[in-house]
């Protein structure tokens with residue numbers, strides 16, 4: 001998978017910074033660099049609009065003083081308001097570099113632009129209610145607002161809101177993304193996210209999901225080489241048909257629907273095999289060419305569904321487990337290397353006791369089950385048992401409609417058949433699903449995503 005911008009926890013960020021300092025990088029120099037990068041972004045977005053910079057007591061506040069000084073040198077009418085005294089050596093030096101007046105946060109008048117440099121990764125508890133209210137008021141009076149590194153009041157590692165947090169036009173992440181930039185609810189408080197490079201070395205474990213690079217079929221390809229997918233049907237035919245159609249439009253060579261419902265078709269290109277009995281299902285699965293099997297959408301939850309799931313597990317094909325399969329299965333039964341696509345409810349049932357952020361929980365679930373986990377939602381997190389994580393951002397909230405999960409599951413199975421690489425397939429499928437939703441616009445239904453898939457794929461070739 002194409003590695004995107006790294007995501008670091010506050011502790012990882014501190015050790016990455018410390019590694020730079022140990023290598024001889026000057027502590028204050030890094031703050032100057034961060035402040036300069038942020039000031040350049042604010043200047044490009046806001047020009048000469050009058051600006052109020054709020055500076056907190058730590059290094060986030062230090063960044064604020066650097067930003068204020070640099071914007072003023074460009075001719076911007078800048079005022080600074082502080083919350084407390086600067087408590088770190090770099091922030092004191094940054095404050096000493098600001099020779100304009102310093103107002104108090106409690107009494108400062110609003111401005112057209114607001115820069116929030118109160119707290120970043122060092123926030124340890126919610127803002128005092130009066131401070132949070134003041135931040136919200138000043139933000140509401142501004143037409144443009146910028147959060148430096150993070151909106152003050154969000155928990156950097158989990159994305160939780162620790163106090164009232166305004167909505168920002170732009171958040172300028174410094175050096176790397178933090179979980180709160182991508183995880184809800186914090187992610188919903190930022191309209192645009194920009195990550196400024198300040199020379200922090202990239203971690204290789206957690207990244208923002210990036211657009212994939214896909215390959216078109218070559219002259220030697222044929223339908224089996226491109227990947228044969230089986231979608232196991234159950235009591236609710238529609239879900240399996242949706243999934244099969246998504247798999248068929250994923251770039252895979254061939255899709256078979258192993259139907260429990262007679263021979264209803266979704267698209268003529270999909271081969272529907274009659275697999276109403278468990279024996280018939282076994283026969284259909286007895287094919288070494290199967291590159292991916294999807295089970296779960298519309299499977300049902302009764303004894304027959306359980307028997308069908310067990311039949312699938314016995315064959316040992318590369319597996320995608322979704323929906324009812326996630327409700328029926330126990331963690332110990334999940335084969336290594338399978339892909340799981342739980343939404344919040346399914347995840348909680350399977351992995352109820354896992355602590356930490358959504359990223360932490362997805363990573364622990366992958367480790368515990370040996371599977372690739374796509375923990376779905378507005379902030380889908382993809383985790384592998386070896387610790388790799390990719391977080392999808394900016395997906396259309398119109399996806400919260402019935403059947404879109406079936407489409408995703410079919411896409412995952414299709415990309416698995418094409419790539420034979422579960423983590424990569426999961427990332428590609430989540431990206432294509434999100435892009436198809438963007439293309440489908442508003443008020444779409446799951447079926448509309450299918451029509452948008454070929455264009456989403458074409459855009460990544």
Ligand SMILES: NC(=O)C1=CN([C@@H]2O[C@H](COP(=O)(O)OP(=O)(O)OC[C@H]3O[C@@H](n4cnc5c(N)ncnc54)[C@H](O)[C@@H]3O)[C@@H](O)[C@H]2O)[C@@H](O)CC1
Nearest residue numbers: 030031034058059060119120121122123124125126127149
């Ligand atoms: N290490 C460095 O030199 C660099 C740090 N950078 C900036 O530094 C930030 C992290 O700086 P810090 O670690 O100093 O942390 P912050 O500036 O985020 O704030 C920490 C300070 O606020 C206090 N505090 C925490 N929660 C509070 C609350 N609810 N109410 C009142 N006080 C509270 C803490 O006791 C501490 O004094 C990053 O987000 C980034 O903006 C960047 O300048 C890059 C370079």
Ligand SMILES: Nc1ncnc2c1ncn2[C@@H]1O[C@H](COP(=O)(O)OP(=O)(O)O)[C@@H](O)[C@H]1O
Nearest residue numbers: 343376377378396397399400402403404405406
């Ligand atoms: N509010 C939201 N914003 C963005 N994406 C969402 C939102 N809600 C759900 N999704 C996405 O839509 C899909 C829904 O899947 P799922 O919950 O399994 O629905 P269903 O079972 O009806 O198909 C998932 O890919 C999920 O990530």
Ligand SMILES: [K+]
Nearest residue numbers: 116119148150
């Ligand atoms: K901030």
